[in-house]
Amino acid sequence: MAPSKIYLLMAIGMALQVVHAAPSTLGNNDVCTSSQCVQTAASIIRDMNPTVDPCEDFSAYTCGGFWEREEIPADKESIGYFRIVADQNNRVIRSIVSPESDPQLEAIDDKIAAGRNLQKLKDLYASCMDEEQIAKVGRQPVVDQLKTILDLFPATTADITLDRMALSTTLAHLNRIGLDSFSSFGVSTDVKDPTRHLMDLSEGGLGLPSKEYYLDERITTVYQTTVAQMFELMQGKGLEINNGTSSTSTKVEVVVSSEWEEAAKDVVEFEKLLAGIATERTERRDPEKSYNPRTLDQIRAMTPSIDWHLIVQSILPEKNDIPDIIIVNSPGFQERLEGLLQKTSPKTIQNYLSWTVIRELAGSLNLPYRQPLRILNAALSGVSADVVPDRWKTCVAVVNSQLGDMAGQYFISDSFKGNSRTQVRDMIESLRETYLKSFPNLNWLDDATTEGAIKKMKAIVQLTGFSTNSPNVGSSKNVDDYYQDYKVDPKDYFGNQLRMNVWGTERYFNELDKPVNKKKMHMSPQTVNAYYSPTENQIVFPAGILQPPFFHTENPEYINWGGIGVVAGHEITHGFDNKGHQFDALGRLANWWSNSTTEAFNKKAQCFIDQYGNFTVKGSDGKDYNVNGQLTLGENIADNGGLKQSFDTWKARYNSDPAGRRYNNFRLPGLEGLTAEQLFFISYARPWCSKQRPESAIRQMRTDPHSPAKWRINGAVQNSVGFAEAFKCKAKAPMNPDKKCDLW
């Protein structure tokens, strides 16, 4: 059943011969020897550990070779296929934006605009790569920002009463320059009427990734040291920096004065209290609980210490009136915030606001001025603070985040082949058919709810490849227009970051009185990811994910269906998970479920909560930490539904075509010992082959709604009857428990 190492050698041998065989002429029993087939087979075999019983631990069976072979790069917190593919895409982006490069577009609608775009990309990249210039400006850009805060919010240790006006002006300023503080206004789709936008007020302002970290003394100690050192560094004291020699050194010793030691202690104590009043993450993800329409007067009543009217007025574009209604994500938090502000000294709040600016902006300074932040990051991610990633990687990330769609136009031209788009679209349509057929067979779904589910499934819209609106990535002119108000200066890295923040915030608020644009893709084309948007009832697949191990046009179907097929099924299932099912076919947060069916849904969902809540991950302290079954519920439902629906879709096609005349289900060289069904599941698991530093794993568990990679594999296959049959797992084997959770 399992391929041996000898097959691996054979596979590589054939790769050298590069035997081309057109896949379409091959039947289900023929072995494909095209270079793509050889490559696909070889990479599957390389990742496996065939000595493991797949029914004992499927992740170890599929990924054992990967685990043994791959090392986490020194500058990364994990390694896995999402990262490996993203690295490939990043190299493409680098080849576009490097000074000497001359990338070509397949089609240009406006030569002048195209030239401007390329220059803008190169300028942004160059500003980031110019470490000499960044060292030359030193700490000054952040010092200037701190001065603004102190001007807006003057306070001394003698002050007792909070200056409401000063605080509000400062919060408005932070909001405008896109920095996160304890309360920020934003713009989002109105979940009850998803054609329009509404202003919202959300909570935030924690410097550590989640509230749990404030209970971890080891972390809060590192955090306090970081705050103190950064304060001191921004005074220009505590450290002698020689621009020429020490700008790339990570050996930074900061002598902190007692004044800033005290200030740091105050800030961390304040944040501990802020964490104490923060809303639980699971509650913040609940769409009904976060939808609280309030007038400004009502918001004022919750937190009288802040002049909300002043903030709204100063961040809205002039053309806009003050909105009648603002969505408050957590009114309870705003009320508790009042209590906290009342008992906090103005000086502490000033220090906290200053720290917010440092925390959010100092990452763009030269190395010695951000080293304490990197030491904090080391404690949170496990990546050593002595390791500095290659500068180009940082700078490509900056290009992706600031001019993602502009760079994406070149990425598409370089790496995206049109036929993959057609093929993936066809797959999604087949998946939709399977779902539609499955609904009437689910005995826990009553007739009325089945009808609603069918209606919603039919209405799901798919976007594949790249955004065609706001901006249209296919048009140089449109991309140029879209980014035209964002000015890039090749000599001002810090300024570019700040201008992007302001541009982004203004763009959001300008959308407020415009209808929601359903053609916009909220990910750049080179992104290795996919998403479902409940308010748009839309599934989206950027070009970046349409490549191995997820997909290749020349792969046999069972490989593609195990890969991108499950990803597509996962995104579709999000429309029906614990959050998505609360939205109707038009993307409205509106209940279309009967009470009894809701009850049945919740009961079935509880099965997943219990199952995943029993899975554990090792922390850096060697202790086992349990996965949060509630936080990860939606993703787990999506994984399980996606796996089942994709398997059923592929299997129906496969069974309908035993000779392989219509669909490509030929065999892969070196993998003849495995059935197509078995390879489907291996193809599902492979993208989750990964290794992660324990610190990073803990952070993921506390903040990320996705389960750890190993459990995305083993959790889903434990619930799959198709898996147990494919591998002939005995009853009660670890991967074939009696109790199976299922929903879709």
Ligand SMILES: [Zn+2]
């Ligand atoms: Zn998901």
